[in-house]
Amino acid sequence: MRLGLLIDGRPAADTADGVRDLSGLLPAVPDHPRGALHALIVSGRALAAADVASAPLVAADAALWAPPLPLPGKIVGAPANYREHVAEMNNPTTIVEWGMFLKANTSVIGPGGVVQLPYTDVRTDHEGELAVVVGRTARDVDRRKALDYVFGYTCLLDITTRSSEDRSTRKSFDTFTPLGPWIVTADEVEDPNDLRLRCWVNDDLRQDCSTARFIFDVQRVIEYASAVMTLHPGDVIATGTPAGVGPLAAGDRVAVEIERIGRLTVRVSAERAVPYAQRPGVHPAPAVTL
Numbered sequence: 494m495r496l497g498l499l500i501d502g503r504p505a506a507d508t509a510d511g512v513r514d515l516s517g518l519l520p521a522v523p524d525h526p527r528g529a530l531h532a533l534i535v536s537g538r539a540l541a542a543a544d545v546a547s548a549p550l551v552a553a554d555a556a557l558w559a560p561p562l563p564l565p566g567k568i569v570g571a572p573a574n575y576r577e578h579v580a581e582m583n584n585p586t587t588i589v590e591w592g593m594f595l596k597a598n599t600s601v602i603g604p605g606g607v608v609q610l611p612y613t614d615v616r617t618d619h620e621g622e623l624a625v626v627v628g629r630t631a632r633d634v635d636r637r638k639a640l641d642y643v644f645g646y647t648c649l650l651d652i653t654t655r656s657s658e659d660r661s662t663r664k665s666f667d668t669f670t671p672l673g674p675w676i677v678t679a680d681e682v683e684d685p686n687d688l689r690l691r692c693w694v695n696d697d698l699r700q701d702c703s704t705a706r707f708i709f710d711v712q713r714v715i716e717y718a719s720a721v722m723t724l725h726p727g728d729v730i731a732t733g734t735p736a737g738v739g740p741l742a743a744g745d746r747v748a749v750e751i752e753r754i755g756r757l758t759v760r761v762s763a764e765r766a767v768p769y770a771q772r773p774g775v776h777p778a779p780a781v782t783l
C-alpha cells in the first residue's frame with residue numbers, strides 16, 4: 494500500500510484507481526501535529542487491502558499530498574553510506590567512524606513544498622535518499638531481523654548547508670527534510686537494498702545509483718541505530734546519499750525518485766536567505782575570553 498496524508502490532514506492511499514480517502518478506516522486525530530498515519534503506525538494495526546480498495550475516491554483536484562509524517566518522532570541520518578559518494582569525497586570514513594546523526598523533526602516539508610536556503614553566499618546541497626519508516630519499537634536489533642521493524646519506505650531529501658556548524662545544525666533548518674509523497678509499506682518492497690534512486694535539479698540528472706551500493710545496507714543501518722538509541726514507531730531513518738551531490742539555487746525544482754516507492758518534488762527559494770556574516774548568533778557576537 495501507498496499510504497500518505499492529504500494537505501487537509503486526511504489519511505489516504507494511492508491506488509491503481511486513484512487516491513482513496515481512509516478517514517473512515519482510521520480513528521480521527523484532530524489537529525494532532527504527528528498526523529493520522531503516525532497514529533496508525535503506533536497502533537501496530539494493519540489495514541485490510543479490501544477495506545482500502547473500497548474506500549471512497551478523492552476528487553483529483555483534492556488529491557494533494559502532505560508529508561506522510563509531518564513531525565516524525567526523530568530523524569536519524571546515515572552519513573557517507575554509498576561507495577561512490579565516499580570515493581567522490583576522497584575520504585574512506587563511514588558510519589563505523591562517524592556514527593549516525595540527528596536532524597530536527599521540525600525540518601519536514603511535503604511534496605510541492607519550498608526549501609528555504611538560509612544563506613546567500615554558502616552552498617546548500619541536495620542529498621536524495623531512501624527513508625526507512627520504523628514500525629515497531631527497536632532496541633539492539635540484530636541485522637538478520639532488522640526488516641521486521643520496518644513499516645515502510647519513502648523518499649527523502651537531506652538538505653545540507655556546507656558551513657562550519659555542527660552537522661545537526663547544518664541539516665536542521667526548517668524545510669530541510671522534504672519527505673514523501675507517501676509511505677510504501679514494507680510488504681511491497683522485497684529488497685530495499687536493490688532500488689534505483691535518481692535525483693534531478695530542474696532537468697539535470699544529478700544522482701543516479703542503486704541502493705545496492707550502500708556501505709551499510711538497511712539492515713545494518715537499523716542494527717547500528719538501534720544499538721545507540723531506541724527507535725520508536727514513526728521514527729524515520731535517512732539511509733545516506735549516493736554520488737552527485739550538488740548545490741541548489743533559488744528557483745530550482747528538485748526531484749528524487751526511487752524505484753517502487755515514488756517521486757517527490759519540491760522547489761527552492763532564497764527569499765529568507767541572508768549573508769553568512771549575518772547568520773544567527775553573530776549579532777551581537779558573544780565575547781569569548783580564554
Ligand code: MN
Pocket residue numbers: 570571572620622651731733734
Ligand atoms: Mn544525507
